[in-house]
Amino acid sequence: MTTKNRNGQTHEITFGKQRIPFEVQFRDRKRLAISVHPDRSVTVLAPEGRDITEVVNRVQKRAGWIARQRAHFEKFQPLTPSRRFVPGETHLYLGRQYRLKLIEDESASVKLVGRFFRVHLPDRDDTEKVRRLLDAWYRHHAKDIFARRLDFCLDSTRSLAVSTPEIIIRQMKKRWGSCTKSGRILLNTELVKTPLYCIEYVIMHELCHLQIHNHSRDFYRLLTRCMPDWEQRKLRLEAFVL
Numbered sequence: 001m002t003t004k005n006r007n008g009q010t011h012e013i014t015f016g017k018q019r020i021p022f023e024v025q026f027r028d029r030k031r032l033a034i035s036v037h038p039d040r041s042v043t044v045l046a047p048e049g050r051d052i053t054e055v056v057n058r059v060q061k062r063a064g065w066i067a068r069q070r071a072h073f074e075k076f077q078p079l080t081p082s083r084r085f086v087p088g089e090t091h092l093y094l095g096r097q098y099r100l101k102l103i104e105d106e107s108a109s110v111k112l113v114g115r116f117f118r119v120h121l122p123d124r125d126d127t128e129k130v131r132r133l134l135d136a137w138y139r140h141h142a143k144d145i146f147a148r149r150l151d152f153c154l155d156s157t158r159s160l161a162v163s164t165p166e167i168i169i170r171q172m173k174k175r176w177g178s179c180t181k182s183g184r185i186l187l188n189t190e191l192v193k194t195p196l197y198c199i200e201y202v203i204m205h206e207l208c209h210l211q212i213h214n215h216s217r218d219f220y221r222l223l224t225r226c227m228p229d230w231e232q233r234k235l236r237l238e239a240f241v242l
């Protein structure tokens with residue numbers, strides 16, 4: 001038996017004047033799969049032993065689609081991962097940007113007014129306090145919004161045979177959501193920064209996992225029955241960077 005090299009090889013296709021590089025990885029699989037990532041990179045999973053010229057030709061045929069996906073990602077402003085909690089900085093809520101206003105006040109509070117997050121606190125230079133106040137605000141609103149979207153998702157489909165699960169909200173580094181073996185749904189607090197449309201997608205995805213625990217064809221069939229436009233919602237969500 002020969003050891004097959006699983007390291008990616010870089011190739012290129014063209015679309016109009018654009019040159020689009022992509023990485024090919026050979027895997028033990030039957031079909032070719034093309035993925036366009038939020039950083040606009042393209043990876044192709046190809047069946048082991050497939051001729052590379054054929055792979056490149058197949059990818060070239062999808063050039064229009066690939067270019068459209070990449071353009072879609074380009075349109076989005078990615079979330080800046082680090083925030084300094086200073087006046088004028090933008091913070092997201094339900095996919096919209098709000099600017100931070102710090103107001104000196106004896107008692108601390110956070111209010112969303114117009115296009116602003118108004119944070120009242122005794123010391124405007126206490127950025128750590130601003131961060132804690134905003135985090136608490138997000139957690140409070142996430143709880144309420146996630147619970148309502150869960151009800152909405154459950155009401156919108158008859159394809160699911162699950163009872164209302166408990167939702168746990170947590171700060172997670174790499175995932176928007178997951179579910180536990182005991183049938184609870186974990187959602188990332190940060191999800192409340194994305195549009196309702198995306199929040200519903202993550203909840204529906206996890207609800208389907210309560211019924212089918214893997215990512216099999218049956219799983220995607222169920223998800224499509226419950227939420228026919230889940231792919232668009234997923235693409236939109238992927239444009240947000242934690």
Ligand SMILES: [Zn+2]
Nearest residue numbers: 205209214215
């Ligand atoms: Zn999943």
